[in-house]
Amino acid sequence: QSALTQPASVSGSPGQSITISCTGTSNDVGEYNYVSWYQQHPGKAPKLMIYEVSNRPSGVSNRFSGSKSGNTASLTISGLQAEDEADYYCSSYATTNTKVFGGGTKLTVL
Amino acid sequence: EVQLLESGGGLVQPGGSVRVSCAASGFTFDSYSMSWVRQAPGRGLEWVSTISTRGGSIYHAESVKGRFAISRDNSKNTLYLQINSLRGEDTALYYCAKGMESGWYYLDFWGQGILVTVSS
Secondary structure (H helix, E strand, C coil): CCEEECCCCCCCCCCCCCCEEECCCCCCCCCCCCCCEEEEECCCCCCCEECCCCCCCCCCCCCCCEECCCEEEEEEECCCCHHCEEEEEEEEEEEEEEEECCCCEEECCC | CCCCEECCCEEEEECCCEEEEEEEEEHHHHHHCCCEEEECCCEEEEEEEEEEECCEEECHHHHHCCCEEEEEEEECCCCEEEEEEHHHCCCCCEEEEEEECCCEEEEEEEEEEEEEECCC
C-alpha cells in the first residue's frame, strides 16, 4: 500500500489560513470517507485533529477543518497561530482492512 | 484520563526478536480496538497492526506480515506487539494507539512511544 501524497512543507503568517492537501487513490481516499488528520509537535506523540473527513474530536479548535473531493482530502487551518507549527499527517482507511498515512507536511508559521 | 504506556523496547540484533507492551488505563480497554504505529527516526508515520476488541480480527501492514504479531490481554489491560526476524528498517519509535467507536482507523489517544533499535 503506497503512502498518501502530501506537500513536504507549507508556511503562513499568523492570522492567515493555509491548506494542506492529501492525495490518494480510488483504493483509499477516493473510495472511503474515512480520512483523518494528525498533528505532531517535535518529540511528541501525534494528536488526532480531524476524523471522518471533517469531524473534530472534542477539544480541537474550530480553526481546523477538513474536506474531501475525489481522491484528494484537505486540511485547512484558519487564523494561524504560532502553536500550530508542527508536522501534519493525513491518513485513510484502505481496501482489505489496512490504513495508510501520508508522508507528512511540515507547517511553518512565519 | 486515558493513558497508554509502552515498554519493552531497546537494542536488538538483526534477526532477533522483541516484544513491546502497552499498558492502558483510564478507559474500558476491552471496548476499543487498539493499534501499533511506528515512526523511523526523522521519518513519517507508518501503520503497523490493529487488533479488535476481543482479538477476533487482526490486521497487519503488508510490510510486516509474517514477522509481527499483535495480541492483547483484556484482563491485564495490555496490548502487545511481538516482532520477529528484525531488520534494520524496523528501527523506529513504536506507538500504541486507541481506536475510536467511529472506526478502528481513527486513533484518538497515543502513547509516548517506545524505541526499538536494530543493530549489531
